[in-house]
Amino acid sequence: MPDWIIILIKSAILLLVVVTTFAYSMLAERKVLGWMQLRPGPNRVGPWGLMQPAADAAKLILKEDLTPRTADPLIYRLAPFISLLTAFSVYAIIPFGASSAGTWAIGNVNAGILFLLAITSIGVYGITLGGWASGSKYPLLGSVRATAQMISYELGMSLSFIGVLILAGTTSLDGIVNAQAKWWFVVPQFIGFIVYIITAVAETNRVPFDLVEAETELVAGFHTEYSGLRFGLFFIAEYVNMLTVSCIASLLFLGGWNAPFGLDNLHVPGVIWFIIKVGFFMFFYMWLRATLPRFRYDRLMAFGWKFLLPLATLNLVVTAIIVAYMGH
Amino acid sequence: MAAFWILGITLIGSAIWCITNTKPVYSVVALLLNFAALAAMYLTLNAEFLAVIQMIVYSGAILILFLFVIALLSSGVTPFSVGPNKLPRIGIPAVVVLLIALGFLTYAVNRVTANAFANTSPTSPVGPVGTAGVFGSVADFGKALFTTYLLPFEITALVLMVAVIGVILLAGDQAPYVASQKQAEEVRREMREAILRGGE
Numbered sequence A: 001m002p003d004w005i006i007i008l009i010k011s012a013i014l015l016l017v018v019v020t021t022f023a024y025s026m027l028a029e030r031k032v033l034g035w036m037q038l039r040p041g042p043n044r045v046g047p048w049g050l051m052q053p054a055a056d057a058a059k060l061i062l063k064e065d066l067t068p069r070t071a072d073p074l075i076y077r078l079a080p081f082i083s084l085l086t087a088f089s090v091y092a093i094i095p096f097g098a099s100s101a102g103t104w105a106i107g108n109v110n111a112g113i114l115f116l117l118a119i120t121s122i123g124v125y126g127i128t129l130g131g132w133a134s135g136s137k138y139p140l141l142g143s144v145r146a147t148a149q150m151i152s153y154e155l156g157m158s159l160s161f162i163g164v165l166i167l168a169g170t171t172s173l174d175g176i177v178n179a180q181a182k183w184w185f186v187v188p189q190f191i192g193f194i195v196y197i198i199t200a201v202a203e204t205n206r207v208p209f210d211l212v213e214a215e216t217e218l219v220a221g222f223h224t225e226y227s228g229l230r231f232g233l234f235f236i237a238e239y240v241n242m243l244t245v246s247c248i249a250s251l252l253f254l255g256g257w258n259a260p261f262g263l264d265n266l267h268v269p270g271v272i273w274f275i276i277k278v279g280f281f282m283f284f285y286m287w288l289r290a291t292l293p294r295f296r297y298d299r300l301m302a303f304g305w306k307f308l309l310p311l312a313t314l315n316l317v318v319t320a321i322i323v324a325y326m327g328h
Numbered sequence B: 001m002a003a004f005w006i007l008g009i010t011l012i013g014s015a016i017w018c019i020t021n022t023k024p025v026y027s028v029v030a031l032l033l034n035f036a037a038l039a040a041m042y043l044t045l046n047a048e049f050l051a052v053i054q055m056i057v058y059s060g061a062i063l064i065l066f067l068f069v070i071a072l073l074s075s076g077v078t079p080f081s082v083g084p085n086k087l088p089r090i091g092i093p094a095v096v097v098l099l100i101a102l103g104f105l106t107y108a109v110n111r112v113t114a115n116a117f118a119n120t121s122p123t124s125p126v127g128p129v130g131t132a133g134v135f136g137s138v139a140d141f142g143k144a145l146f147t148t149y150l151l152p153f154e155i156t157a158l159v160l161m162v163a164v165i166g167v168i169l170l171a172g173d174q175a176p177y178v179a180s181q182k183q184a185e186e187v188r189r190e191m192r193e194a195i196l197r198g199g200e
Helices: A003-036 A052-062 A073-092 A112-133 A137-168 A173-178 A190-203 A228-253 A270-291 A297-326 B002-020 B024-044 B048-074 B087-119 B138-146 B150-172 B181-199
Strands: none
Touching (some): A003 A052, A003 A228, A052 A228, A073 A228, A073 B024, A112 A173, A112 A228, A112 B024, A112 B048, A137 A190, A137 A228, A137 A297, A190 A270, A228 A270, B048 B138
16 A cells, blocks of 8 residues: 555544544543532433533534624634644654554654644644634633743743653654653653643643633633634644643653553553553543642743743753763 | 645745735734745755744744734734835836846855755765754754854854843833933833823
């Protein structure tokens, strides 16, 4: 088979997997939130509420697609697609298992991590443009917040990556995971790991950094005016981004598909380990949402610039010095 | 080759869309498309690192700041109306400048191609991207930047640093740069009073 057919098939399968994961992580989130707040969560549609995502999808598709009179029609319609496109295109380079022939990834890009940063840095356009094009106050405020927040936290995030890159000596995601065969980078790069986890929550605009869509202040933030499937696209993008940062955290800091605690002789496929690690991060996100209150906006910016950024820089400098004197 | 033509047409089309649009935000979207097409063009030339950096720096950082400012300033403002046609008046200077630019470009291209083909053998490592020692890879780019071109790199960093300090000096504090703490206090008080007067 020619290469492009294989890539097409892989992409189709991956798309299906990611969308299904989105649907059920949404259900899982509602269930987990329910349990943490001592209530059952969705349990009416199908056994244990398992058909809830399908019901939600049907509702979103059948809803009227409103465009406010003051909105800019072209940009207003374009924005959700920018969000969705950037959210999905990251999966073109994420490897899900060890593979010499590239079975578990669509593309093995040498500049993997940088490509990832490039794509995620485009993601903010969907939110900014969507909020601007809605032509009303709350979305504009939400999108201005989003832009400032995402630019600020992206710096800390990039810096936390560089420590890992120095240790691994490569920017390819495959290479980074292979470099963790002995020690997961969460041990030598613990500060980097903490910075990454915090900035990743801020990048995906989740609690406690969800000022972009703070219900109590901004109605629904940048997507206030969106309804029906267009709102659905933003919603999918948010969850897919959550999944993406969980994947990156597993690849960069928790050894990707490497087995933990020397359990290599169990012969569990690497993909299973990877899924378990990603699932752990997804649960962590839900846990945060059930536990933490929202930041105040000025505190959020101060925390990003005055604490996380210097911390990440310090971590980078120390890592660089140690590697320069002791080798990898 | 097909990729070159598609990307080339996208590049020129989006550039024209960017400068002819009356809505600033549309221009930003056109420029975003332009940058993306340019990054893809770099990829077809095996310059993987340059493509990625193009996306991170220009699309991810600089352009989003443009959008930030434009979205804040122009929300709800009617698009600029088209002014009187000034093209006939600047026609002749424009043609002269264009010819000079084309001349320079032709000269530069000739020189570069002559030099490039003079010292490269057919087996020079332009091809599969990925490993070190291949044109455009991250490792080689970094090595060249931090050894051969270290001085220009550091000077650029210094210039950027100066710009950042300048911005902080101009905008960081309400008061402009003054010699003493006492004078600064005075300027602040004056500015506060001016703001209060303006609010009445």
